[in-house]
Amino acid sequence: MATDQNKFQAIISHCKEYGFIFPSSEIYDGLSAVYDYGQYGSELKKNIKDYWWKSMTQLHENIVGIDAAIFMHPTTWKASGHVDNFSDPMIDNKDSKKRYRVDHLLEAHAETLAPAEGEALLAQMDELLKENDFEGLKKLIEDNKIKCQVSGTVNWTDVRQFNLMFSTQVGSVAEDASEIYLRPETAQGIFVNFLNVQKTGRMKIPFGIAQIGKAFRNEIVARQFIFRMREFEQMEMQFFIRPGTQKEWYEKWKEERMKWHLSLGVDPAKYHFKDHIKLAHYADAAVDIEYEFPIGFKEVEGIHSRTDFDLKQHQEYSRKKLQYFDTEINQNYIPYVIETSIGVDRMFLLTMCNAYEEQDLSTADKQDSRVVLKFPAKLAPIKLAILPLTKKDGLPEVARELMDTCKQHFHCYYEEKDSIGKRYRRQDAIGTPFCVTIDHQTKEDNTVTIRHRDSMEQERVPLEKVKEMVLLEINR
Structure with missing residues (x-):
């Protein structure tokens, strides 16, 4: 498994x-x-969500x-199996008192080995996890002499289960408060609303319910930047179908999802x-779509x-019928479900990794380079940068007019400061697909220079064509 930690670190710094x-x-x-999305990150994240939402709904x-809602009746999580089953094998180092998820510990060690050895270790781990063989997992850690990152020792406790749900209290007085959970997934909000949506929307099977929302997991070793976090966002769709x-x-x-x-x-x-070796308690088939990050697939x-x-579980625990009457076959049944679930934050990281490029632009005469984010135009935080060549001679006024024309349709950025070359580089670094320069010729013939981010090519176009060119690229 090839990894490029230097590129990954460069992307983190760039973010x-x-x-x-x-x-x-x-x-x-x-x-x-836990991370905050900044001014360009929040735009990129919103664009990813909008693209998914449009494609689904x-x-x-x-x-x-x-x-x-994030808060749900606590019995929801009993019915879903999360109270009893949403746990991971953990191990503690006796010297540092630091707790690790067993699979993360072994995965991290596998990355330090030769590819064939690492794969063999992970295959052993998968087999032991499938069998819930906690003694075997501890022996695997000890046999590989895997050390705690803090103490540097191999003094491990036994492996045991640890529930990953965050809990909190609802109620104004501590004694009367009820324990509830921060949802560990968004899917259950869809299931408990199955009948509400089906009846009010007059939906006929097959049909789907989509949702984007925050979820929370008490990950013990959250790592690899935003790849694994305690507070994250999911885009999920539950598709209800006829059994069989x-x-x-x-x-x-x-x-569909790969497309x-x-x-x-x-x-x-x-x-x-990548097909699942060990299926979740609710599944009869499961597969992951994996992407080759700089840290591997x-x-x-x-x-x-x-x-x-x-x-079926919610029907049993709530004692409310959650069935569908299928007029085509004249039959009542509990629908089966196909779920698609994508992490917004992981898709964000994928988009950054896929777009990030360091380019050497040196010539015989001078050293030059740039960092560019080659985002698809539909996802780019800023679609168009409007750059008057100087702050005088009426050029800012023309630029502001263009800004007013375009900003109703897509996100624009206006800048007067620094040389045009420096301004181009800044826009490359945030992934802006188009830059328009307003110069003295604009005043004469109403044309502007439009620069294309990926090729760095510049062309002269009529001012009134700019909006149309950008929209065309966004909607491709």
Whole structure:
């Protein structure tokens, strides 16, 4: 598994330097595994969410969206299995008292080994996890002499389960407060609203319910920047189908979701499907879409055939019927579900990694280089930078007019300061696909210079064509 830690570190630094991502509460030395999205990061993140939402709801007549609350009745999580089953094998170092997720510890060690050795170690780990063989997992850690990062010792406790849900209290008086959970996934908000949506939307099976929302997991070793965090965002869609048709729909959604990823211009060789070795308690099939990050192939999206587990569980615990009457076959049944679930933050990181490029532009005469983010125009935080060549001679006035014309349609940026070359470089670094320079010739013939980010080519176009050119590229 090839990794490029230097590139990964460069991307992390770039995110901070150019206003994409900041460590949360940084003035108080930050909070482990929690991040804030800056001015360009929040735009990019919103554009990713909008693109997903449009592709799921607007482009599918039989999929609708909801926005369920983060707080849910605590029995929800009993029914879903999270209270009893949402736990991971953990191990503590007796000297440092630091706790680790077993799979993270072994994965990190595998990355230090030769590719074949690392894969063999992970295959052993997968087999032991599948069998819930905690003694075997501890022996694997000890046999590989895996040390604690803090104490540097191999003095480990036994492996045991640790629940990953955050809990809190609802109620104004401590004695009367009820314990509830911060949701560890957004899916359950969809399941408990299945009948509400089906009846009010007069939905016929097959149909889907989509949602974007925050979820929370008490990850013990949150790592790899925003790849694994305690507070993150999911884009999930639950597709309700007739029992017995799940295999065909599972394959269809695998294909659909891969098409969506490739529609963003990513090299297909950067993606692959990875079937789950150990299935979740609710699934009869599951696969991850993995992308080749600089830190290796990692999961970005999961597609799961969840059977009728969730609705059946909620029907049992709530004692409310969660069934559908299918007029085509004159039958009542609990629908089966195919789930597509993608991490917004992981998709953000994928988009950054895929776009980031360091280019050497040196010539025989001079040294030159640039860092450019080659975002698809539809995702770029800023679509157009408007740059008057000077602050005088009426050029800013013309630039402001163009700004007023365009800003209703897409996000623009206006800048007068520094040389035009420096301004271009700054826009390259935040991924702006087009820069327009207003110069003295503009006053004569109403044309401007438009510069294309990826090729750095410049062309002279009529001022009134600028908006149309940018819109064309955004909507491609």
